């Protein structure tokens with residue numbers, strides 16, 4: 417096998433994850449099995465915070481000038497959001513529904529910031545919810561995405577901190593369409609006085625998010641040019657901006673060397689430092705989704721059939737659906753999830769493509785051929801798809817315990833914490849989700865290794 421993702425190791429020709437025998441777990445709880453480790457989110461948060469603090473110190477800046485928050489759109493499930501509310505520095509949301517979720521974790525969140533992205537003109541329930549939560553005392557910062565929104569919040573006569581998103585020159589997936597979010601440089605100039613001298617709105621944050629995962633560091637710093645231009649305009653106007661938020665885009669750690677994060681922040685901090693003095697250096701915000709959440713989950717599936725192709729490979733049919741479990745591969749042909757064998761690792765391998773068990777032509781887990789152990793008819797070969805913790809469930813509308821797009825076997829789910837206590841949801845619960853039964857869906861289960 418190639419280099420294993422972080423946390424995975426081999427013992428006695430089977431795959432383990434952080435001291436846990438995956439084969440034992442799947443034999444005890446049956447596949448398809450989704451396994452959550454919410455505490456990895458905290459581990460990733462701590463890693464990034466320490467890394468950036470070191471960079472700040474190396475550039476003679478205060479280590480308090482960095483905060484890492486969680487973009488809950490990556491995975492809105494309770495275990496992650498509650499941990500993020502408690503342990504990370506702030507939460508980022510993008511809808512009214514997200515705010516309903518935040519209210520559920522308000523004890524853990526305390527007075528930490530909630531940053532609101534997405535469109536929210538006055539007619540929307542999102543706008544109304546932001547105003548209501550502000551009045552209830554939440555530290556909530558709407559980030560303005562259009563001139564209309566600016567005037568909508570401005571006409572409230574409510575003392576409020578706001579951010580402004582600066583349109584990026586790059587748009588989603590490298591498309592040629594202009595960025596539809598935020599204000600352009602021209603709009604900022606046109607509405608500068610309203611933005612900076614409003615009697616109730618206080619502009620505290622400049623924000624830009626570039627919707628691709630960072631691979632080329634100098635390019636990403638250059639992508640922020642308009643953000644830096646606006647920041648300079650603010651400095652010239654003697655406006656004190658508390659926060660510069662550079663959105664998400666950090667890659668997951670499994671396939672990224674630690675020095676990548678150091679180098680990215682070295683360059684970013686150096687660039688901002690050129691524009692200001694240490695005294696006025698703003699607090700840098702990272703609102704990470706993928707980086708924090710990807711590694712917190714993996715899926716285990718069983719090969720239920722082998723079908724010889726007339727080509728030079730076999731189909732291994734898995735007892736799940738790629739469309740349900742890793743929908744990002746269907747939406748984005750460039751996205752690949754590794755597939756690792758859990759058992760029979762010492763056996764000779766064969767060239768295969770793994771498909772889902774549904775009748776959907778598009779239901780395969782990868783397009784490039786891979787090697788997996790050879791099997792006989794009665795063998796139970798299990799495979800793991802690591803790194804499914806970010807965006808997979810949210811792309812499906814968090815249909816975590818439903819059978820998904822085809823009525824095939826739903827997924828069992830275990831959540832494992834450092835203390836070894838797991839919550840377990842069984843696949844039978846999907847009937848309840850669809851309105852058929854009234855089963856109890858959640859019980860505590862003690863995991864003894």
Ligand SMILES: Cc1ncc(COP(=O)(O)O)c(C=O)c1O
Nearest residue numbers: 487533625663664665704705706
């Ligand atoms: C405004 C904003 N911030 C942060 C994120 C999180 O991005 P990532 O998951 O790449 O960290 C997104 C993702 O769409 C976003 O739109």
